[in-house]
Amino acid sequence: xxxxxxxxxxxxxxxxxxxxxxxxxxxxxxxxxxxxxxxxxxxxxxxxxxxxxxxxxxxxxxxxxxxxxxxxxxxxxxxxxxxxxxxxxxxxxxxxxxxxxxxxxxxxxxxxxxxxxxxxxxxxxxxxxxxxxxxxxxxxxxxxxxxxxxxxxxxxxxxxxxxxxxxxxxxxxxxxxxxxxxxxxxxxxxxxxxxxxxxxxxxxxxxxxxxxxxxxxxxxxxxxxxxxxxxxxxxxxxxxxxxxxxxxxxxxxxxxxxxxxxxxxxxxxxxxxxxxxxxxxxxxxxxxxxxxxxxxxxxxxxxxxxxxxxxxxxxxxxxxxxxxxxxxxxxxxxxxx
Amino acid sequence: xxxxxxxxxxxxxxxxxxxxxxxxxxxxxxxxxxxxxxxxxxxxxxxxxxxxxxxxxxxxxxxxxxxxxxxxxxxxxxxxxxxxxxxxxxxxxxxxxxxxxxxxxxxxxxxxxxxxxxxxxxxxxxxxxxxxxxxxxxxxxxxxxxxxxxxxxxxxxxxxxxxxxxxxxxxxxxxxxxxxxxxxxxxxxxxxxxxxxxxxxxxxxxxxxxxxxxxxxxxxxxxxxxxxxxxxxxxxxxxxxxxxxxxxxxxxxxxxxxxxxxxxxxxxxxxxxxxxxxx
Numbered sequence: 001x002x003x004x005x006x007x008x009x010x011x012x013x014x015x016x017x018x019x020x021x022x023x024x025x026x027x028x029x030x031x032x033x034x035x036x037x038x039x040x041x042x043x044x045x046x047x048x049x050x051x052x053x054x055x056x057x058x059x060x061x062x063x064x065x066x067x068x069x070x071x072x073x074x075x076x077x078x079x080x081x082x083x084x085x086x087x088x089x090x091x092x093x094x095x096x097x098x099x100x101x102x103x104x105x106x107x108x109x110x111x112x113x114x115x116x117x118x119x120x121x122x123x124x125x126x127x128x129x130x131x132x133x134x135x136x137x138x139x140x141x142x143x144x145x146x147x148x149x150x151x152x153x154x155x156x157x158x159x160x161x162x163x164x165x166x167x168x169x170x171x172x173x174x175x176x177x178x179x180x181x182x183x184x185x186x187x188x189x190x191x192x193x194x195x196x197x198x199x200x201x202x203x204x205x206x207x208x209x210x211x212x213x214x215x216x217x218x219x220x221x222x223x224x225x226x227x228x229x230x231x232x233x234x235x236x237x238x239x240x241x242x243x244x245x246x247x248x249x250x251x252x253x254x255x256x257x258x259x260x261x262x263x264x265x266x267x268x269x270x271x272x273x274x275x276x277x278x279x280x281x282x283x284x285x286x287x288x289x290x291x292x293x294x295x296x297x298x299x300x301x302x303x304x305x306x307x308x309x310x311x312x313x314x315x316x317x318x319x320x321x322x323x324x325x326x327x328x329x330x331x332x333x334x335x336x337x
Numbered sequence: 338x339x340x341x342x343x344x345x346x347x348x349x350x351x352x353x354x355x356x357x358x359x360x361x362x363x364x365x366x367x368x369x370x371x372x373x374x375x376x377x378x379x380x381x382x383x384x385x386x387x388x389x390x391x392x393x394x395x396x397x398x399x400x401x402x403x404x405x406x407x408x409x410x411x412x413x414x415x416x417x418x419x420x421x422x423x424x425x426x427x428x429x430x431x432x433x434x435x436x437x438x439x440x441x442x443x444x445x446x447x448x449x450x451x452x453x454x455x456x457x458x459x460x461x462x463x464x465x466x467x468x469x470x471x472x473x474x475x476x477x478x479x480x481x482x483x484x485x486x487x488x489x490x491x492x493x494x495x496x497x498x499x500x501x502x503x504x505x506x507x508x509x510x511x512x513x514x515x516x517x518x519x520x521x522x523x524x525x526x527x528x529x530x531x532x533x534x535x536x537x538x539x540x541x542x543x544x545x546x547x548x549x550x551x552x553x554x555x556x557x558x559x560x561x562x563x564x565x566x567x568x569x570x571x572x573x574x575x576x577x578x579x580x581x582x583x584x585x586x587x588x589x590x591x592x593x594x595x596x597x598x599x600x601x602x603x604x605x606x607x608x609x610x611x612x613x614x615x616x
Binding site for chain 1: 344351352356362373421424427430441443444445446447448452455516518542553570574589596
């Protein structure tokens with residue numbers, strides 16, 4: 001890159017000897033400029049096509065890698081609970097179940113919390129406090145998932161084992177349906193713990209998108225509602241939320257995409273047990289935790305291929321969730337302009 | 338008046354809940370960071386930075402995984418950043434109104450939040466399997482695939498904020514588009530583009546899942562990119578899941594180092610963005 005104060009003419013004629021430009025020189029310079037421009041254009045075009053190629057490559061590589069397993073087990077792979085490396089009999093139902101259940105727990109906690117924090121930040125928070133809290137939330141989003149994992153394993157799981165889990169067992173023991181949901185000894189690690197850690201991890205994403213969308217509500221609408229005598233809650237409920245609904249849904253889907261694919265935080269605390277248990281306190285597994293735990297130890301093509309097939313299922317699910325999220329966020333962006 | 342009192346009460350309850358939710362959210366951040374600082378600092382010593390990873394039950398350090406992480410991140414940034422900047426340039430400059438840009442933007446946003454373990458599987462299939470062995474190079478490529486979407490996104494956003502009058506002025510002087518981009522757009526958006534690179538480094542420095550079966554791990558000192566290479570996150574995973582207290586302490590120390598690195602990167606990215614806004 002030329003130095004700061006280089007005149008434009010010098011940039012264009014950089015390597016030309018300092019003699020008066022004759023018409024042939026001028027022609028040569030222009031031709032070179034045209035060539036630089038078109039090659040740079042091609043280069044940038046290729047780079048942006050590479051982004052598409054990466055996505056295509058991911059899909060093709062995963063399909064190709066999972067073919068042996070899909071050929072062997074067929075559609076039964078999706079609905080079978082077996083996972084036996086010794087007899088080479090594999091089914092994806094237990095990891096899929098674990099992925100879905102942990103994500104549901106995470107969203108049930110993170111969505112109300114995220115929305116309430118966004119309401120606080122946009123409606124109640126004094127302006128001087130807004131920036132620090134906003135920054136804290138974004139830092140929370142930046143902490144790598146392995147940190148949450150190690151914290152979950154050494155601090156949070158033992159804490160739950162001593163306090164929350166026995167309390168839940170005692171509380172719901174006499175109630176018919178809930179007693180199966182919270183049955184068994186308190187292991188500390190398990191599906192519930194994984195769901196709670198996921199909730200902490202996706203909370204910042206949901207909060208920051210909801211806050212951005214809430215802030216985009218035109219002040220005139222809110223002022224009009226306040227002018228009619230609405231309380232703060234009524235303004236939020238009948239003006240802010242209807243206006244922001246699409247954007248918030250997009251943010252929630254984005255958080256769901258993260259929760260479904262999150263690997264390390266879950267792998268630490270879920271217990272890696274290939275079974276579907278009625279109890280949320282029992283160890284389970286998720287798609288990503290299964291791959292992370294077993295891939296390097298997988299012997300035999302069928303085992304490896306089954307794990308890649310799990311990855312394919314995960315990718316397909318998250319692709320659609322994220323595509324819906326992006327579509328909704330694009331809609332709200334267009335509306336805000 | 339009864340109705341009015343009830344409406345106000347409802348509002349107060351919800352607002353109290355939102356204050357409570359914020360307090361719990363922030364409290365949780367304090368709890369996680371507090372436990373990390375406490376356990377990390379009690380395990381931190383000079384040996385962590387000067388000694389190799391120990392065998393089970395012995396004292397040692399994290400020198401080889403720290404080195405491995407730095408090497409893989411450096412290669413990943415060196416590979417991923419130019420591609421990301423060029424792709425972002427196409428979307429914001431040459432192809433701003435072309436349908437291809439919208440497609441790339443959509444796909445890029447999906448790659449941005451796609452599960453990183455899937456990227457690990459992808460690189461395993463296209464790099465590790467043909468090469469026949471795990472390697473630091475494969476780990477770097479996996480990380481580069483994660484760098485690209487972050488850099489594409491920030492580069493495009495930042496170039497879009499450059500006023501079009503600047504480009505028009507340069508074009509009016511007869512500069513071809515490539516020179517306008519290099520001498521005007523890039524210069525105006527430089528701070529923003531560097532912010533994006535810092536964010537990308539922050540993103541990959543804690544990534545574990547894509548390294549598990551690309552770079553694998555290496556108990557010994559190695560700087561060979563063509564062989565399995567230790568990295569900080571993978572060693573933390575291995576050590577934390579082990580039953581040995583010495584290994585668990587090293588895992589905490591490693592977690593502290595990563596968190597500090599990530600926070601330092603994101604705070605400097607933020608500071609850089611702030612100076613840019615102040616201009």
